[in-house]
Amino acid sequence: MFYPLAGVRHQSYLSDSKLFPVPTDRNLLIVLTIAGIGAPFLLSSLYLNSYLQPWLIWTALALGLNLATGWAGQLHLGYAATMAVGAYAAVHAARFGIPWEFALLIGGLAASLIGSLFAFAALRVKGLYLAIVTLAMQFIMDWVLNHSPVISGGSHASLQSPRFALLGQEIASGRGLYYVALGWCALVTVFMMNLQRTALGRALVAVREKDYAAAILGVNSFYYKLIAFSTSSFIGGIGGALLVATFFFLAAPEQFGVNVSIQVLAMIIVGGLGxxxxxxxxxxxxxxxxxxxxxxxxxxxxxxxxxxxxxxxxxxxxxxxxxxxxxxxxxxxxxxxxxxxxxxxxxxxxxxxxxxx
Incomplete structure (x- = not known):
């Protein structure tokens, strides 16, 4: 078969910790990358934009939640709230004429800020208590979206997203929007793959396994939990903005309800935490x-x-x-x-x- 490691030798820690210790993993990734790039030329627009594009966007979102829940071990039931913050912040920024590159960044930073503020309160508890606190974050965001017409247009209204554009070029075709989703998903995936090999990734795993033991070893558990929540919210904010800008084309409160938080959590549990x-x-x-x-x-x-x-x-x-x-x-x-x-x-x-x- 392709996987046996005959002839593969690791003579240093650096070679053993490289991104692809098994050559077949690298070759498989190359094949999948080529397939992803060539998908618009092989599939109809129906399958491309109804199946592959949302799959890529939701995968990037789920990877963001997996950072907080799978790597850091923090149960998060308010992930859709961070998605909503990023989506509405980015759409409002774009409606004010800010280029989408900066609007997405604003959405990610806004979601990261809100997520960090809740994390200061949430991370003082753990387990089911943490889940309840993050669920409260979700309910608060639901109330804000349904009772603040300035932000969302009201409970029965929707906020139209401006045409998506990058580097001054409007992207309206299904193929172009697919490549935007592919690029964002690839960027998040590469970040997560490299995170596993860094000191930050190892610290998050140590906190997940036993935060008291990690503290004895000199790992500041609260600091790393806060980083996990902040980074996870940043990815969720940009992902929520891309979901609205490239797939839904409008933002509505029901798109970011508590059922969405549960759905994303189910994705990473069924797929595998971490x-x-x-x-x-x-x-x-x-x-x-x-x-x-x-x-x-x-x-x-x-x-x-x-x-x-x-x-x-x-x-x-x-x-x-x-x-x-x-x-x-x-x-x-x-x-x-x-x-x-x-x-x-x-x-x-x-x-x-x-x-x-």
Missing amino acids: SIIGTYFGVALILLMPGIANEILANAAALFRLPLGNETLAHIPTAVYGALIVIFLLVEPLGLGKLYANIRDYFLVWPFDQFKK
């Missing part, structure tokens, strides 16, 4: 599987002439989708990322594992 590849899998399962299951079952009903009504066809995919999540978590409670890692580890020693006693 797993980058697992986040991609988790987002695909939560975001894309209901539509795919609906299409498959509708085609199967038409092919085999099954007497299924529209109401039945609308509910069966949801049941199948829920059953798939349960099955995946039963097979591997640590998520789809761990399931992939188990398969990868099997091929690392194949076929020599056949000789073990």
Whole structure:
């Protein structure tokens, strides 16, 4: 197979900690990158902008939440609130004539500021108490959006997003918007991949495992938790702004409700906490599987002439989708990322594992 490490030797810590210790991982990433760049030339605009583009945007958002919850171990139930802050701040900035490059940065900084302010109160507690505090952040943001027409236009109104543009060039085509989502997702992914190898990443993991033990070793747990919340909120703010500017094209309060926070949390739990590849899998399962299951079952009903009504066809995919999540978590409670890692580890020693006693 491709994964065995025959001929791969690490003679220093630097070589062992490089980004791709296994050459096949690097080659696989190159292939996926080429496939992502070439997708607009291979897929129709329907699949490109209805499936791939939102998958990339939500994956970047889920990676941001995974930084706080998966790496730092801080349960966050108010992630949609930071997305809302970034989205509305960026849209208002763009409506005032600020270029989108700076508007996105303003959205990220605004979300980071709000997230940090709540973190000062939230990080003095932990576990379920932390979850309640972040959930309160979500409810406060919901109330603000529904009762502040100056910000959101009111509970039943929406805020139109200006045309998205970068470097003075308007991007209106589906292909261009897809490449914006691809670029942002790639940037966040590279950041997260490198974070794992830095002192900051190791400190976050130490805080996640046992903050008291980390403090004994000289790691300021509150400081690193605050960095995790701030950085996670920054990524969520820019991601929320891109979601509005390139996919929804308008901002509405219901786009950032508590159900969205729970949905993003489900993505990283199903994919695997602290797993980058697992986040991609988790987002695909939560975001894309209901539509795919609906299409498959509708085609199967038409092919085999099954007497299924529209109401039945609308509910069966949801049941199948829920059953798939349960099955995946039963097979591997640590998520789809761990399931992939188990398969990868099997091929690392194949076929020599056949000789073990």
